Amino acid sequence: MRWGVITFPGSCDDHDVIDCLKTDLGQKVKVLWHKDELAGNFDCIVLPGGFSYGDYLRCGAMARFSPIMRGVMKFAQSGGLVLGVCNGFQILCESGLLPGALVRNTGLRFICQPVHLRVEETDAPFTSNLKKGQLLRMPVKHGEGCYYADAKTLESLRKNRQILLRYVDAKGKPTATANPNGSVENIAGICNQARNVFGLMPHPEDACSALLGSEDGAKLFMSIAAACAVRVSPHV
Amino acid sequence: MFEAASHQFIQPAVTPELVAAHGLSTDEYEKIIKALGREPNYTELGVFSVMWSEHCSYKSSRYYLKNLPTEGRHVLQGPGENAGVVDIGGGLAVAFKMESHNHPSFIEPYQGAATGVGGILRDIFTMGARPLASLDSLRFGAIDHPRTRYLLSGVVAGIGGYGNCIGVPTLGGECYFDECYNANILVNAFTLGLVKKNRIFTGIARGTGNPVIYVGSKTGRDGIHGATMASESFSEEKEQRRPTVQVGDPFTEKLLLEACLELMEKDFIIGIQDMGAAGLTSSSTEMAGRGGAGIELELSAVPLREKGMTPYEILLSESQERMLLVGRRGTESEIKKIFEKWDLDAVVIGEVTDDQQFRALWQKHEVARIPIRALTKDAPAYQRPATRPVYQEQVQQFDLAKLKEPGDLNAALKQLLGAPNIASKEWIYRQYDHYVRANTVIAPGADAAVIRIKGTHKGLALTVDGNSRYCYLDPYVGGVLAVAEAARNLACVGARPIGLTDCLNFGSPENPEVMWQFAQVIQGMRSACLALNVPVVSGNVSFYNETDSVPIYPTPTIGMVGLIEKIDRVVTPWFKASGDIVVLLGRTREELGGSEYLKWLHGVTRGTPPWIDLKMESAVQRCCTEAIEQEVLCSAHDVSDGGMAVALAECCIGGEKPLGVRIESREMIRGDALLFSESQSRIIVSLKEENLDKLREIAARHNVPMQAIGTVGGPRFIFEPLVQVSVEELKGIWSTGLTSRLK
Numbered sequence: 001m002r003w004g005v006i007t008f009p010g011s012c013d014d015h016d017v018i019d020c021l022k023t024d025l026g027q028k029v030k031v032l033w034h035k036d037e038l039a040g041n042f043d044c045i046v047l048p049g050g051f052s053y054g055d056y057l058r059c060g061a062m063a064r065f066s067p068i069m070r071g072v073m074k075f076a077q078s079g080g081l082v083l084g085v086c087n088g089f090q091i092l093c094e095s096g097l098l099p100g101a102l103v104r105n106t107g108l109r110f111i112c113q114p115v116h117l118r119v120e121e122t123d124a125p126f127t128s129n130l131k132k133g134q135l136l137r138m139p140v141k142h143g144e145g146c147y148y149a150d151a152k153t154l155e156s157l158r159k160n161r162q163i164l165l166r167y168v169d170a171k172g173k174p175t176a177t178a179n180p181n182g183s184v185e186n187i188a189g190i191c192n193q194a195r196n197v198f199g200l201m202p203h204p205e206d207a208c209s210a211l212l213g214s215e216d217g218a219k220l221f222m223s224i225a226a227a228c229a230v231r232v233s234p235h236v
Numbered sequence: 237m238f239e240a241a242s243h244q245f246i247q248p249a250v251t252p253e254l255v256a257a258h259g260l261s262t263d264e265y266e267k268i269i270k271a272l273g274r275e276p277n278y279t280e281l282g283v284f285s286v287m288w289s290e291h292c293s294y295k296s297s298r299y300y301l302k303n304l305p306t307e308g309r310h311v312l313q314g315p316g317e318n319a320g321v322v323d324i325g326g327g328l329a330v331a332f333k334m335e336s337h338n339h340p341s342f343i344e345p346y347q348g349a350a351t352g353v354g355g356i357l358r359d360i361f362t363m364g365a366r367p368l369a370s371l372d373s374l375r376f377g378a379i380d381h382p383r384t385r386y387l388l389s390g391v392v393a394g395i396g397g398y399g400n401c402i403g404v405p406t407l408g409g410e411c412y413f414d415e416c417y418n419a420n421i422l423v424n425a426f427t428l429g430l431v432k433k434n435r436i437f438t439g440i441a442r443g444t445g446n447p448v449i450y451v452g453s454k455t456g457r458d459g460i461h462g463a464t465m466a467s468e469s470f471s472e473e474k475e476q477r478r479p480t481v482q483v484g485d486p487f488t489e490k491l492l493l494e495a496c497l498e499l500m501e502k503d504f505i506i507g508i509q510d511m512g513a514a515g516l517t518s519s520s521t522e523m524a525g526r527g528g529a530g531i532e533l534e535l536s537a538v539p540l541r542e543k544g545m546t547p548y549e550i551l552l553s554e555s556q557e558r559m560l561l562v563g564r565r566g567t568e569s570e571i572k573k574i575f576e577k578w579d580l581d582a583v584v585i586g587e588v589t590d591d592q593q594f595r596a597l598w599q600k601h602e603v604a605r606i607p608i609r610a611l612t613k614d615a616p617a618y619q620r621p622a623t624r625p626v627y628q629e630q631v632q633q634f635d636l637a638k639l640k641e642p643g644d645l646n647a648a649l650k651q652l653l654g655a656p657n658i659a660s661k662e663w664i665y666r667q668y669d670h671y672v673r674a675n676t677v678i679a680p681g682a683d684a685a686v687i688r689i690k691g692t693h694k695g696l697a698l699t700v701d702g703n704s705r706y707c708y709l710d711p712y713v714g715g716v717l718a719v720a721e722a723a724r725n726l727a728c729v730g731a732r733p734i735g736l737t738d739c740l741n742f743g744s745p746e747n748p749e750v751m752w753q754f755a756q757v758i759q760g761m762r763s764a765c766l767a768l769n770v771p772v773v774s775g776n777v778s779f780y781n782e783t784d785s786v787p788i789y790p791t792p793t794i795g796m797v798g799l800i801e802k803i804d805r806v807v808t809p810w811f812k813a814s815g816d817i818v819v820l821l822g823r824t825r826e827e828l829g830g831s832e833y834l835k836w837l838h839g840v841t842r843g844t845p846p847w848i849d850l851k852m853e854s855a856v857q858r859c860c861t862e863a864i865e866q867e868v869l870c871s872a873h874d875v876s877d878g879g880m881a882v883a884l885a886e887c888c889i890g891g892e893k894p895l896g897v898r899i900e901s902r903e904m905i906r907g908d909a910l911l912f913s914e915s916q917s918r919i920i921v922s923l924k925e926e927n928l929d930k931l932r933e934i935a936a937r938h939n940v941p942m943q944a945i946g947t948v949g950g951p952r953f954i955f956e957p958l959v960q961v962s963v964e965e966l967k968g969i970w971s972t973g974l975t976s977r978l979k
Contacts, residue, residue: 009579010487012403016674019690035577049672051401054487110396110667141400141669206671211688211804 001225002233004042006032006072008063012050013085013205020208025221034063038071038236043228044081045072047088049141049203059102059144060090069095071236078234081125081224082197086142089189089199097197098190099157100149105142106182112141114213115180115202117188118168121161124195125227126220135172136165136216138207140180140188145201147183147190157190165189165200247278247603254278258285264616271610279548279596279604283611286514286552287521290779293615296745297777300758308771310734317438318359318510320773321431322735324799326692329436331365332428334373334700334737334795336778340481341423345390349423350398350484351556356425357404358510361493362559364437364500365429368673369687370399371409372425373700373739373793377418379656379977384413387421388978394484395425396667401486402493406668407687408680409700413656416704419783424739426700426795430689437500439509441523441531441562441588446506448520448531448586449568451575452492452558455516456541458482459554488557488580495578496559502574504567511558517551519560520586521594525612530589536599537585547596547603562588622751631709634829634843641908645958648837649881649911650969655836658878659973660890678808681890683728683874688803695803697731699796703877704789705830706845711753711790713845715760720853720916721876722796723768727857728872728919729806730864731798733768738775738794743787745779753790761792767850768857770796807864809873810891811922814949816870818887818897819931822856822918823941824880826909832877833912848916852940856917859938868927868934875918881911881955883920888953889967896963898954899946907958922948 003021007014014031021027030040038045052063063069069091076082076097084092092098105111119127119134130136149157157163165188169178174186181201189200204217248254255265258281268276268284276284286292294301306314312329313321319333337352353370360367372395376384388411399406404427441448459482499505507527509519516533524531535547541555563571568584575582589595594611596604607614642648652658665680677695678686684699701722707714723733740757743750765772781788800806811818828834829843863869875883880901888897903910923931928944935942954960 010401010490012401012490012672016672020674023690050403051487051490054401054485054490056487109393110400110669112400112666112669112671139671141671143400203671206674206676208674211677212671212674 001027001228002041002043003027003029003046004032005029005046005048006034006068008034008052008066010051010053011048013203014048014050016205017046017048020205021221024208025218027225032068034066034068036068038068038075041235042080043233044083044224045075047084047091049086049088052087052091060087060094063091064095073097075234075236076197079194079196080234081228083126083224084199085203085205086201089201092197092199098192098199099153100147102144103146103148104144105146110143111180112139113180114139116168116170116178117165117202118172120163120166124164124191124198125231126191126198126224127164128227129223130219133172135168136219137214138202138204138217140202142201145181147187149184154184160193162190162193163187164191164198250275250278250281255281258282259289260285264288267616271607271614279551280606282548282552283517283604283606286517287611288615292514292518294777295616296618296620296779298617299619300755303758303762304772305762305765306772308735311771311773312436314773315775318362320735320737321363321436322773323433324694324734327433329431329433330428330696330797331360331363331431332426332737332795332797333359333774334424334426334739334793335359335776336739336741337423337425338421338741338778338781341391342421344481345387346394346397347481347483349391349394351482352423352425353395353398354484354486354489354556355512356427357402357489358512360427360429361496362437362439362508362510363429363431364435365431366497367404367427367429368675369685369698370404370406370425370427371685371698371700371795372406372423373409373702374411375417375422375791376413377421378415379413381415381418385978391423392664392667398484398486400669402490403672405670405672405676407670407676407685407698408665411661411664416789420781420788422741422791424793426737428698428797435500437508439523440507440527441529442506442527444588444590446565446588447563447568447584448533448588449561449563449571449582450538450558450585451561451580451582453485453488453555454539454541454581455550455553456555457545457549457553460549460552482554482556484556491578491580492557492559495575495580499571499574504563504571506562506564508559508561511560513554515552515554516560521608521611523560523562524594524608530591530593530608531586532589532595532597533586534597537583539581539583547598551596620745620751621748622755623748624752625749631842632844636826636828639838641906642837645907645911646961648908649885649959649961651837652833652878652882652912653885653966654969654973655832656974656977657832658882660971661974663975677803677806678729682808683725684731686729686800686806693802695800695806697726697729697798697800699725700793701725702791702793704791705835705841707757707792708789709830709843710845711756712760714790715757715792716764716848717845717916718792718794719761719764719768719770720848721874722794723770724857724874724919726796726798727860728809728874730861731800732861733770733796733798735773736770736794736796737773738792740775740777741781741788741791741793742779743782747787750787757790757792764850768854802865805865805867807869807871809887810871811887811895811897811948812870814895816922816948817925817928817944818899818946818948819921819923820918820943820945821859821921821935821940823915824903824910824913824918825915826905827913827915828909831879831912831914833879833908846914846916853917855938855940856919859935859940860919860921863931863934866930868930869921869923871922873920875920876914879912879914881959885953885966887920888963889970894963894967895948896950896952897946897948898950900956901945911955911958
């Protein structure tokens with residue numbers, strides 16, 4: 001399994017993803033720089049969280065123009081796995097790899113707290129090792145994590161079963177109080193129609209060790225690793 | 237007189253009015269003339285005024301600060317550098333410091349607080365350390381003061397806005413409200429970083445001919461005379477000083493942080509310093525001062541944001557996100573390459589000289605020439621008059637017998653738990669990213685925050701603490717208690733203190749009563765540091781926190797760092813399981829003087845702060861740490877503001893699932909004192925019954941009084957025979973105590 005983690009200017013969680021993949025999960029990781037072209041063999045490219053270009057414009061709006069994103073688009077279109085966490089999710093939406101948008105939290109403030117997530121679908125590589133209805137616990141930390149899509153897009157997300165994760169309460173119910181940012185239908189993570197591009201607001205990389213309070217993030221990463229063991233990744 | 241590129245710049249004549257406007261006294265001006273052997277020109281006057289400001293020169297505090305113990309076996313760098321550094325073994329060290337940004341935060345809360353965070357972060361990565369955690373100590377006016385909500389929202393958003401964006405976790409801190417801060421809020425920011433012991437960098441200029449390199453943001457007119465502003469008291473019209481507050485750009489600082497740390501892996505630089513207060517002037521002269529060198533700057537090479545800036549403005553600008561470094565000659569292009577990668581300017585603006593002079597040029601014409609010593613070592617230092625305030629005796633008078641005990645102690649506890657100083661601060665720390673860097677073992681809300689050190693079994697515990705009410709009533713005892721409580725916080729998670737940093741926030745040093753408070757607080761801190769064996773490795777003094785001659789309470793804020801040898805053994809303050817035994821380490825006395833109970837329920841700030849025996853304090857702390865290290869305890873929580881009842885309630889409701897408790901205490905003192913007394917050297921712990929003997933053995937060895945006072949379990953908080961309330965209700969009151977008052 002070959003992971004590539006991109007550092008954009010302003011990426012903050014790149015080190016966290018790299019460390020947890022290497023140290024906690026024993027994975028092979030290549031660190032990628034946003035100014036370079038994407039070159040080499042990868043099974044999964046990760047766009048980490050943070051504040052690319054300071055996010056002074058719309059979150060992720062600048063990073064999509066980074067040179068490396070050309071290769072990432074091509075890799076995704078050829079069926080390669082792409083994972084966007086938080087700011088990475090925002091970049092994937094901005095670049096059109098995922099539908100919808102992430103807007104200001106309804107509470108208007110940055111929020112940082114642990115949340116419960118419910119696995120909604122398991123026929124995407126990212127959740128293939130998990131069970132439908134399984135609960136995961138990991139933190140969210142963002143100012144603009146309110147997922148929004150118009151009715152038509154939502155309809156097609158539902159129809160194609162692209163909603164992979166929802167915010168739920170400790171009992172697994174997608175209630176309003178369990179929704180930290182006002183996301184439509186409590187959506188926490190979605191994939192594209194081809195099911196090879198996945199974006200989520202919560203941070204699995206901060207939940208890969210019992211010492212830090214949860215190992216549920218590792219379950220997501222290991223799901224990806226398991227899926228890659230039996231699939232062929234495109235060469236770019 | 238000389239020509240600037242785009243306009244004529246004529247140095248204005250130096251008149252007595254101009255000297256006074258620069259905050260320099262007649263004596264100080266005489267001293268300048270003596271140092272130069274002539275009258276200064278306008279630019280030089282500006283340089284002297286910032287370097288001799290209280291903020292940069294510590295002229296009123298140096299005499300007393302000498303009394304603080306700064307040495308210890310593990311101290312690698314004490315006060316005087318950008319940050320203190322302490323060895324934590326295994327080739328690693330931690331750099332940490334705390335700094336105030338009080339005045340700017342009052343004038344413009346978001347940017348004031350944000351740039352405070354930016355400044356302390358630069359102090360840390362300047363040392364070569366990767367910042368791993370920040371904490372903040374905040375003081376606002378009364379919760380119902382009309383400005384408090386605006387200031388609190390702005391400060392918290394500013395701290396979060398900067399820290400979140402740069403990717404350094406903010407692990408909480410403390411926040412208090414008191415009317416003494418109505419017109420002078422306090423924002424003290426603490427950051428800790430991790431550095432390899434053999435890769436520590438300092439702010440030093442050495443080696444004649446080595447290039448002086450400017451990196452980071454361009455220079456603008458923002459913040460000119462910020463250091464001077466921080467060295468004056470507020471009056472009504474000073475609130476108009478918004479333009480002296482700088483604007484933060486955390487994105488640029490993130491690039492600067494990564495670029496500097498990348499550069500520091502190479503062997504290209506001699507020294508590096510952040511351009512903080514007094515900007516280019518202080519960074520260049522302090523670096524030269526430490527290296528015993530001189531420095532020459534060509535100001536026309538400085539990257540500028542605005543046209544037509546004068547040498548005076550360039551030297552005094554406090555634009556953010558800038559660093560000054562001294563490189564090894566011949567490595568300039570390598571250094572530039574690294575900054576180019578991160579899209580940052582890196583420009584050679586001068587060189588190190590051997591004449592011990594600070595020389596500033598504008599297009600090769602000299603505009604300032606001052607001996608470095610005059611700006612650094614020979615800056616004025618005063619032993620200002622100090623007198624005990626006349627009110628001191630009077631405020632200590634307090635007759636507990638005359639205080640009516642509340643009829644309903646259930647109601648009293650509820651009121652106290654909902655008090656803004658005690659209620660949950662989740663509304664604040666929820667706005668801070670406290671997970672980034674994936675090290676957070678104990679998140680905000682506990683006695684101390686805990687992070688792991690990747691690649692080791694060790695951890696670090698961090699806390700900021702201070703009780704200004706105690707310091708007001710008795711500044712010496714207040715100074716002792718501030719240090720003692722910070723260390724106790726660390727003991728409660730199982731850490732041993734390794735060093736402290738402080739922010740000393742006071743009124744005007746020109747007021748003898750304030751100076752007396754300052755001297756007393758320092759003496760108190762000294763006593764506690766010696767008894768608890770904690771060296772002071774860095775710090776900051778903020779005077780002039782007063783408005784219209786009314787000073788704030790003396791407020792020393794202590795930032796303390798503790799080392800944990802086995803990170804998987806730490807405990808949190810919250811009760812874990814029904815059936816666990818609750819034990820009180822230490823002893824409760826009738827000590828309500830200066831307590832939160834007295835203030836919030838009776839509106840009284842009087843009496844003497846609680847008594848402390850530093851030997852007992854040290855013993856209680858060691859007992860707790862040892863019990864945690866031996867895995868005897870399930871939880872440990874310091875008893876402080878609000879006393880035992882509040883501490884016990886927090887143990888019940890602070891965790892994820894509220895748990896009840898039943899307490900039976902045999903102390904024969906009045907009920908409100910038993911519940912709310914703030915007697916020192918007390919820790920509430922919980923443990924499995926089978927471990928009770930082990931704890932007894934440890935306590936006996938340290939000569940610490942311990943008493944099994946109750947059992948965890950049930951839906952109610954019961955303190956026989958005084959209090960009986962449902963924990964769900966207490967949790968509701970505590971959780972909304974702050975937010976309900978901000979609506």
